[in-house]
Amino acid sequence: MTLAAKTSGEPFFEEAVIEADGTLVATGAAKKEGIDLSYDGQWGYHPLLISLANTQEPLFVLNRSGNRPSHEGAAAFFDRAVALCKRAGFQRITLRGDTDFSQTRFLDGWNPQGVRFVFGFDVRQNLVQRAEALEGTAWRTLERPPEHEVHTQPRARRADVKQAIIERREFRQLTTEVEDVADFEYQPSLCATSYRVVVLRKVIGVTKGQQLLQPEVRYFFFITNDLRASAGAVVLEANRRCNQENLIQQLKNGVTALRTPVDTLVSNWAYMVMASLAWTLKAWTALLLPEKGRWAAKWASEKSQLLTMEFKRFLNAFIRVPAQVVRTGRSVLYRLLSWNPWQHVFFRAADVLEHPLRC
Numbered sequence: 001m002t003l004a005a006k007t008s009g010e011p012f013f014e015e016a017v018i019e020a021d022g023t024l025v026a027t028g029a030a031k032k033e034g035i036d037l038s039y040d041g042q043w044g045y046h047p048l049l050i051s052l053a054n055t056q057e058p059l060f061v062l063n064r065s066g067n068r069p070s071h072e073g074a075a076a077f078f079d080r081a082v083a084l085c086k087r088a089g090f091q092r093i094t095l096r097g098d099t100d101f102s103q104t105r106f107l108d109g110w111n112p113q114g115v116r117f118v119f120g121f122d123v124r125q126n127l128v129q130r131a132e133a134l135e136g137t138a139w140r141t142l143e144r145p146p147e148h149e150v151h152t153q154p155r156a157r158r159a160d161v162k163q164a165i166i167e168r169r170e171f172r173q174l175t176t177e178v179e180d181v182a183d184f185e186y187q188p189s190l191c192a193t194s195y196r197v198v199v200l201r202k203v204i205g206v207t208k209g210q211q212l213l214q215p216e217v218r219y220f221f222f223i224t225n226d227l228r229a230s231a232g233a234v235v236l237e238a239n240r241r242c243n244q245e246n247l248i249q250q251l252k253n254g255v256t257a258l259r260t261p262v263d264t265l266v267s268n269w270a271y272m273v274m275a276s277l278a279w280t281l282k283a284w285t286a287l288l289l290p291e292k293g294r295w296a297a298k299w300a301s302e303k304s305q306l307l308t309m310e311f312k313r314f315l316n317a318f319i320r321v322p323a324q325v326v327r328t329g330r331s332v333l334y335r336l337l338s339w340n341p342w343q344h345v346f347f348r349a350a351d352v353l354e355h356p357l358r359c
Helices: 074-088 104-113 125-132 161-169 231-254 265-288 296-307 311-319 343-354
Strands: 015-022 043-045 048-052 057-062 092-097 116-121 172-186 195-208 216-224 323-327 332-336
Touching: 015 074, 015 231, 048 074, 048 231, 057 074, 057 265, 074 092, 074 104, 092 231, 104 116, 116 231, 125 172, 125 195, 125 216, 172 231, 195 231, 216 231, 231 265, 231 311, 265 296, 265 311, 265 343, 296 343, 311 343
Parallel strands: 015 092, 092 116
Antiparallel strands: 015 048, 048 057, 116 216, 172 195, 195 216, 323 332
């Protein structure tokens, strides 16, 4: 991580958001040591990824057999990631994960350290009963922000071809009509402390063709030690973890880190770690860019775009740049032989690497 190159007083270090997830890496090879049958019937591995959501930067990758549960080993790597981010100077730390990573027997260890967590929680009958017993005044409508902000004029919508087919063939369709949130105190059986459980109640409209059927009510639960944020804010915070799926997709198909080119569990693990460093290089490049001077706002926007840029685009803009090296009597001259829209960012990054103290 390049975090040590920054100062702890910067806004970047106000909060570190650490996420965990497992992903299946299937292989048709029968002689790779460590492969096993996964829950969906595929043979392969089930690596664990611990990442920093701020920069989409992989912190730890652990390769496991395909039959291992998603959360196995996650708590220990969460602890290592927390220690790493504390050493880097982050003031607050948040852990996020889906229902597999709530791991209630570890919550009492994170809470006294001041580590905030927001985990999905399994839908259990006793929790559903608690939610149904809440008074009507305990519920608040969840207001989700718009998916896209229109900066110019909204365009006319085209005909919904898919919806027309669904209605004509009388397919069963589910549509979210209302989302309400509430919370209550709950002490898991493996915890000595009670925590806050936020419940999301969805009223789902059911249609078959153009016929309206009986609506369904579904509950989703989240456990957290955050007592200040509103229930709606906790739900939106938990939903933002879905962005880690984009990182996993890039590691699989962009960097091709989550592949199995060698023959053992450990050697494939080593390959995953080494190949993922290429994605980390992209994050480091973005973090090194200065945001000072007259064009600070524009440069901050470019840094954000670089952090979220797909790896193949990064390769073409920053790595696969044809150049000519000319050695003169007293200097070495580098001439770029092509142009792309990111060339000015390339030069700023090169200047930082050559003169880090000046920038």
